[in-house]
Amino acid sequence: MDIITAVLTRRSASALGAPAPGDEEFRYLLKGAATAPDHGRLRPWRWILVRGDGLTAVADCLADEDPAADREQLVSSVVRAPLKAMLVFTPHVGHRIPEWEQLAAASTMTYSLMLLLHGRGYSSKWRTGRLCTSEALRVRLGLAEQERLLGALDIGTPDPSAVPSARRAPMDVSDRVAVFG
Structure with a gap:
């Protein structure tokens, strides 16, 4: 695929x-994906790959933190894909490359990874929400104080009957471009 x-x-x-x-x-x-722009070549990110029983452990961690949550729904939302790749932002604090630029590098790398997965016949979906704000999950994953869980990619093989149409027209972005000079 080009x-x-x-x-x-x-x-x-x-x-x-x-x-x-x-x-x-x-x-x-x-x-x-790591060839995406990364000023300073800092690689301010790391991935934690979660599969099988690890998915259930993540769901249990989130459910234990919020007993009022619907445990069944929470578990099904976490285990909906065979692989959950969790993106941990690991900024180099105090570095000459500002943190916002390091975050941009992590984001760009993630999108590159999504394209590469697609090119291989996999699909992915970016997930955030409770996953990113859970203190219990931070502790369970062993995140350092300066690290943040930015989100997770649910990754697997798409169900052909449920794949959104790739034939829909690309978004009109003509109003998003201005010419100066």
């Missing part, structure tokens, strides 16, 4: 099944 096709046809999918990339394939794709 790059423009990947960009124009990538869509988030909620219905994801097996297979998902294995650890080595994920590392291989990450090698490509």
Whole structure:
């Protein structure tokens, strides 16, 4: 798949099944994604890959923190894909590269990874919410004080009957461009 096709046809999918990339394939794709712009080559991010029983452990951690939550719904929302790749932002505090630029590098790398996954026939969906704000999960994952969980990619093989149409027209962005000079 050429790059423009990947960009124009990538869509988030909620219905994801097996297979998902294995650890080595994920590392291989990450090698490509890590070539995204990163001023200072700081790699201010790391990934925590969660599968199988680890998904249940994450769900249990979130449910234990909020006993009023619907435990069944919470568990199903966490285990909806065979792989949850959690993005941890690891800024280099006090570095000459400002934190906002380090965050931009982590974000750009993540989108590159999503395109590479799509090019390989996988699909992904970016997840945030409670996952990112849970203190219990921070502790369970062993995050350092300066680290933040930015979100997670649910990754797997899309269910062909549930994939959003990649044929829909790309968004009109003509009003998002101004010419100066």
